[in-house]
Amino acid sequence: ADVIGMSGLLVKSTVIMKENLEELNQRELAAKYPVILGGAALTRAYVEQDLHEIYQGEVRYARDAFEGLRLMDALMAVKRGVPGAVLPPLKRRRVPRRPVAEAREPGPAGRSDVAADNPVPEPPFLGTRVVEGIGLDEYAPWLDETALFKGQWGLKDSGTIETEGRPRLRALLDRIAREDLVEAAVVYGWFPCVSKGDDLIVLDEDGGERTRFTFPRQQRGRRLCLADYHRAEDAGEIDVIGLQLVTVGPRIGEETARLFAADSYRDYLELHGLSVQLAEALAEYWHARVRREWGIAGGDPDGLAGMLRTDYQGCRYSLGYPACPDLEDRAKIVELLRPERIGVVLSEEFQLHPEQSTDALVVHHPEATYFNAGGHRP
Ligand code: B12
Structure with a gap:
């Protein structure tokens, strides 16, 4: 090398x-x-x-x-030793970095200003359900095309997207459907819960503690913490958290591995990129379904653009993202949802297999939104 x-x-x-x-x-x-x-x-x-x-x-x-x-x-x-050959210059730090301790102003102590008197919507059931056989035509319309064409396929301008991207996408979706390359499945459900400080406590049927997530709190500004979107333990009311885990199945990963082994890199890249965006599309589709079943989808926007802008009530938080960065907590979701029933397992590195799978906490609070709690970034 x-x-x-x-x-x-x-x-x-x-x-x-x-x-x-x-x-x-x-x-x-x-x-x-x-x-x-x-x-x-x-x-x-x-x-x-x-x-x-x-x-x-x-x-x-x-x-x-x-x-x-x-x-x-x-x-x-x-x-x-080509004459005149040099490496591009490094990006140098212009100002010396302030020590972390100095950069952090002491914020107000305690909880954020997130409302604590919003109604708690009743879920259609408690516990989990498995759903299999979800058709590609149901969730393919939820595909984030910008993420696919620009992010995954590296198409730079709208001209190339129209002339190359769209025809390739149509052909690939046809192939996936014809050869049954995806087998979408979901485990989802609702669980009683309360919060205590930075913790979200998931309860069992008798009201005892079943499992507990500890989320980071912003150290300045609004001091947001995911736990705040749920009733406090001492408020005398039980809250509810939704959980979902989706997969497009193992077949498409086997096919991308085959293309890779055959040195068909372009085909590999296109199919792999599409497969992961289909997993994301399925997650978004199911999230909308969860909100509908939960009765909080009344204000959902009409088009996909509004959905991708998250103009709806509630929020889908995936562990590993900035509001809930600890991937280790995925073990708790797996324990609650038991996704092995749809062929999904968690590895020692806290990755779901098949790769084209994703899990999330679904929060109903009207103020719930994405935020950065300030941990875990390099
Ligand atoms: C698509 C996506 C997914 C897809 C597919 C993931 C996959 N395996 O490919 C799905 C929906 C399945 C997914 C799921 C998850 N994801 Co995700 N995902 C993304 C997203 C939006 C894009 C990644 C991507 O495919 N980019 C397109 C590829 C082509 O680009 P790329 O990898 O960056 O590589 C390019 C360059 O970086 C460069 N490059 C990369 N490496 C190298 C090396 C060399 C030598 C060179 C020269 C160049 C180079 O060249 C490439 C081509 O240009 C990123 C965020 C982001 N904007 O990047 C999050 C991200 C990777 N995901 C994240 C997380 C947390 C998850 C989940 C854990 C969420 C969850 N709880 O379910 C799961 C894990 C999945 C699992 N199986 O367990 C986090 C990871 C951070 C962390 N905490 O470690 C990210 C960074 C989002 C974030 N901002 O927090 N995800």
Whole structure:
């Protein structure tokens, strides 16, 4: 190898990358191997400032595959001693970083200002239900096309999206339907709960504690915390939390693995990108269904654009996102929903298999919205 590349989709992988760089230092391989890092969980500053300080060789960030290719050209030119060849400059820190302690102003203590007197809607049932055999035509309309065309397929402009993207999408959806490549299934349900400080306590039928999530609280500003969207333990009323876990099944992952093994990278990339966006579409479709069954869908917007802007009552929070960053808590969701009934299992790294699966807490509170509780970012 001339260069080592690593890709990190999860925040946890950024920690592993740092360990890998330290290991390369220790084995005195840093001078030999320049490293290129990419992936959703990384930022240019984290790589080119923080990790660059650690690594004794060259380390660069690639925003996308194309920047990766440009970096490879530059690295190989330097390695071959091409006259005038240099690496692109590093992004330098302009102002020295303030220590974390200083940056955090002490905020007001205690809970946020989220209303505590909103009505608690009654769910149609308590416990869980399994639903299988959901047709592709039911949730494919929920596909976020911008995320697919731009994010997954790398199509840059609306011209290419119309001439290349849409026909490819239609053909692939036809193929998926014809060959039965997706087998959408869901486990969902509602659970009684109360909150206490930063904790959300899920109750059993007798009102005893069944499991407990502890969520981070914003340290300044509104001091939002996911627990605040639920009745406090001492309010004398029981609240309800919705949970859902969706999968498009194992078949499509087997097909993308086959394409990859056959070196059909373009086909692999297109089908894989579509498969993960279909998992997201299914999650959004089911979330709308949960809100409807729960009787809080009255104000739902008509079009998909409004849905993707989350112009509705309540919110779907996936663990690992900034309001609830702890992936370890997925074990509690799995324990409550038992997704092995639809063929989904949680790995030791807290990833669901098949990959095209996603879980979420569904909150009914009218003020519930996405926010960053300020933890876990590199
Ligand atoms: C699509 C998506 C999904 C899909 C598919 C995920 C998948 N396995 O592909 C679905 C809906 C299934 C999903 C689920 C989940 N997701 Co998700 N997901 C995303 C999202 C929106 C896009 C990722 C993506 O596919 N991008 C498109 C690809 C092509 O881009 P890319 O990976 O960034 O790679 C490009 C560049 O970065 C670069 N690059 C990458 N690596 C490298 C390496 C080198 C060497 C080079 C040169 C370049 C390079 O080149 C690529 C092409 O341009 C990201 C957020 C985001 N905006 O990125 C969150 C994100 C990855 N997901 C996240 C989370 C938390 C989850 C879940 C855990 C949520 C949940 N509780 O269910 C689950 C986990 C799934 C599981 N099986 O357990 C978090 C992860 C953060 C964390 N806490 O670790 C993210 C970052 C969102 C966030 N902002 O918090 N997710």
